[in-house]
Amino acid sequence: MGREGTHAAGRRGSRHEGAVPVQPMSDATKRLPGRVVTEATAAIAALVAEGTLKPGDRLLAQRLADRLGISRFPIGQAMRILAERGLLTADPGRGFSVATDGPCHAASFRAERGGGDLASAYFRIAEDRLSGALPEHISEQAMRDRYGLGRGQLAQLLNRMAGEGWAERRPGYGWRFSAVLTTPAALEQSYRLRLAIEPASLLEPGYRLDGNLLRQCREVELRMLDGEIETASADTLYERGVRFHEAIVGASGNPFFLDTLKRVNRIRRLLVYRSLADRSRYRQQAAEHLELLATLERGAQAEAAALLRAHLQGVMEKLSAVRPLLEAKSHPEG
Amino acid sequence: MGREGTHAAGRRGSRHEGAVPVQPMSDATKRLPGRVVTEATAAIAALVAEGTLKPGDRLLAQRLADRLGISRFPIGQAMRILAERGLLTADPGRGFSVATDGPCHAASFRAERGGGDLASAYFRIAEDRLSGALPEHISEQAMRDRYGLGRGQLAQLLNRMAGEGWAERRPGYGWRFSAVLTTPAALEQSYRLRLAIEPASLLEPGYRLDGNLLRQCREVELRMLDGEIETASADTLYERGVRFHEAIVGASGNPFFLDTLKRVNRIRRLLVYRSLADRSRYRQQAAEHLELLATLERGAQAEAAALLRAHLQGVMEKLSAVRPLLEAKSHPEG
């Protein structure tokens, strides 16, 4: 998806970010909604789409607000927007309820998720860094000018990068990008970390993979085998893999394992960015994922751990076969 | 109107932080030095103290600046300060050189490292959180008032906490502190992560523990056994342990392992904060550390990994014995 979104506009973008390019909008909802309203809108639409809310059901503002962890206000806004879109009907004085033809409309709300501005800058920076377009040392000022970011935004990004280990403050002014990402060994090293933690997480004392989650994971894998491997975008495929592994590890109940995995995955995303997704291997991966799920369902943790280890090792080997491709820009250092 | 507060002193501390309480200072160096100057001062003093620079040696500004990764300016300031302190002699027109009695003075420069203001707030927050004094949800405004922080400072802290996984933005306003830290199982879980990664790191392909580093580690452990266990502060003891393990893991050359360990250690520090340091166990720990070093020296990685595993497991068990003490405030949660 075009994550590059706004870049030219830059500075004056205020906070509304790229979200909700819905259409000119009629008079009642002229002002473009903020982040929370946008999310609430999507969330309610999702509830209708998945059938949790059926036609005729009345929507209680407070209830929804609690569920989403926000106040009633953005809920009201969201409902008004959805009513205009024909998903809900407004009963003046008695709030809103799901329209009879709501569910069909609901599908059109496919997560036009924004959040874009910052995320897009993040990826642009990473890409520039990997391609060598960004110098090793640079001042915040220069970064702001280059990417059209406000002070706070840039600070957020830099902190994140620092946390991820590929940028660091210089003693005086400015920042320094470390070489971690540009070395071809990084990807392999990230896999060795996963190899250490993922199987171990399956052996955690309280491990319990929720039945619902398991079913959900299985369905995704089946859909993949059923053709999505060919049709989905490379980004989506990556996302799917990440989600699977995070779900598996998350079921360990040990947040340290999960956080670590999430962390390494976020970086890995940058590393695989340039590796042409070789779709054929996804087929085998999906099969292995399914086998793993079956084993976990039986509660055979040790066996599952072994499978997972083998799975990761397999991926890693395939990977080192592609490695020459990545070494286009090898920075010998030492 | 909460906001105009400015209530406590806090605010006007500018950025110089608690550093360098050196003394009223004579006229030449009246203005208190900034962060970089302070660090440069300490660095140069250290060079003199450790004998890298001997009496009579001339100090070249550019050389030092390059070595520290900063510009010549703060170097000059630092040298002037040190000259006033009697560590260096000023040769007008020809810079500075080490004074004959420099080395004795140098010892008095024991890293009076500041950085304090923020760090102290960080620990106060963590403590309040652990003791339950801080509510689960809170707005930035309330935090600022509570801890007397500027907007930027607070933002920095919150970002850091978010990165460490124990605070997160709420959808609307305000922040939410996750339960990670308050659950009594957390400490144990953190050890299980370490158990997964530390031994594995010893088996990394390019593992190589530098001879110098090894010797240094050994010395520290010996000093510990030689009495420091009784005399050093609890904080220092913790620090020593962390450093040892990070050195060992860092020698794997895989930054992902090291980062993960650092990360978990930072959080662990908050978790052990209240556990009364039981000094007796440090003795055994030191012995095990030494044995580990010896094994690594022989290059017996697998054996070392086993030792490390046993070591961690031992610590963990001791820990679960103390656990009842920590459960003072157990938050059962569904």
Place this chain on the structure above:
DNA sequence: ACTTGCATTTCTTGCGGCGTAAATGCACAA
């Protein structure tokens, strides 16, 4: 030629104001 020491430039951070989004209180309707 190399360095110092100063002057100038550049960068960063703190603070307060402003505009807008979200939270909250309240009156009123069902």
Place this chain on the structure above:
DNA sequence: TTGTGCATTTACGCCGCAAGAAATGCAAGT
């Protein structure tokens, strides 16, 4: 009594200004 709809209050993000602090350029000295 419960819940809606609006008005009020509160919180937060962005911006500009100004004060330092660090980086850099330059002339003079050795």
